[in-house]
Amino acid sequence: MSGTRVEIHPLGALMRRFAVDWLDRADPAVPREIMAPGYTIRIGGYVLENRDAYVETTSEQLARFPGLTITVHDAIYSDDGRAALRFTEHGASARGGAAAWRGIGLFSSHGGVLVDNDCEEDYLGRRRQLLAGEPDPVDPPMVAPWTEPPTPADPEAEKLVRTWVDGGGPTGEEPGIVHDDACADAPSTMLLDVDGCTTDAVFAAGRRVAFHAVQRGRYRGGLPDVEAAPGTSAELRIVGLVEVGADGAINGHVVRDRLGLRRALTDGTGAGA
Incomplete structure (x- = not known):
């Protein structure tokens, strides 16, 4: 063989x-x-x-x-x-x-x-x-994460994702994006009305793109034990690993610093960390 x-x-x-x-x-x-x-x-x-x-x-x-x-x-x-x-x-x-x-x-x-x-x-x-007192299940592993070959960036894919993130980025409502708190019986929660976003890091390997950014906007609600009024100014750090399809659609995963947002709103610092 x-x-x-x-x-x-x-x-x-x-x-x-x-x-x-x-x-x-x-x-x-x-x-x-x-x-x-x-x-x-x-x-x-x-x-x-x-x-x-x-x-x-x-x-x-x-x-x-x-x-x-x-x-x-x-x-x-x-x-x-x-x-x-x-x-x-x-x-x-x-x-x-x-x-x-x-x-x-x-x-x-x-x-x-x-x-x-x-x-x-x-x-x-x-x-x-x-x-x-109840841990979440662990998603399936990647079969071979260490033998994945390095890939040159696709400039078009990287530009599309950068433009998307700079324009506000994921909100929690995109059908192709899985957020940190999403599970089979509960959709992700939209936390901010986003007014702007600053991209800290972005790079591509082929048409797959990773990014880290900070969203700024107004709190919508949805965090546990937070009394801050909806509309309070806030910022949310996000990180993503996505893929750009041939049609330009962006699909993938996003993790948000929801605890940092909760801490800022609870401490009354709003947009602060």
């Missing part, structure tokens, strides 16, 4: 070490081997500007969820050293209960190591599950 030889590209191997050796195994020696000293992560409105700060913060979360596992559902790699993973982190909390929460991260590498990451995770979904 013959077939095409499958190889792991160095970028796929790097992301495998990030997901398996670092997060799954919680090996604190790994970040020094796969990340630059200035490794920076932007998540939930926070910025950790060096590797040691990131490792310290992440190690606290790994200790809170002993045995935490990351399941990768989708992965893309560009031909200029960038990668995006759509994943679920799941595990039992040391404080009791278990949860499975979705996330998407956009990574950049240089010289064989990771240099930064724009990421959002559905921490509000995690909070809901821990309080309810």
Whole structure:
């Protein structure tokens, strides 16, 4: 029996070490081997500007969820050293209960190591599950996330997604977009009347495009235990991994920093993080 030889590209191997050796195994020696000293992560409105700060913060979360596992559902790699993973982190909390929460991260590498990451995770979904005592199911994994070959960007697809996001981006009503809180028996909740959006990062691998952005607008309602009046100015960080069809339709997944929005509205800071 013959077939095409499958190889792991160095970028796929790097992301495998990030997901398996670092997060799954919680090996604190790994970040020094796969990340630059200035490794920076932007998540939930926070910025950790060096590797040691990131490792310290992440190690606290790994200790809170002993045995935490990351399941990768989708992965893309560009031909200029960038990668995006759509994943679920799941595990039992040391404080009791278990949860499975979705996330998407956009990574950049240089010289064989990771240099930064724009990421959002559905921490509000995690909070809901821990309080309810009922974890969500984990979506099926991608069969071969580490052998996906790097692909040159399709400029048209990247431009279409950038234009869409700059024009406001996903609202929660698009039929082709699956949001963090959507499930079989409950559609996603539209949280903002969006007035504008700022794109922080975007890149394409073929006609598949990853982006991170901040939506600004007026709160519509829909978050639990929030007394802020509809119409309150607010901002919402979003991250997506989508594909542009031949007809220009955009389909894919979006994760929103709903916990950050809830925190801002509850603290009375509105548009602040």
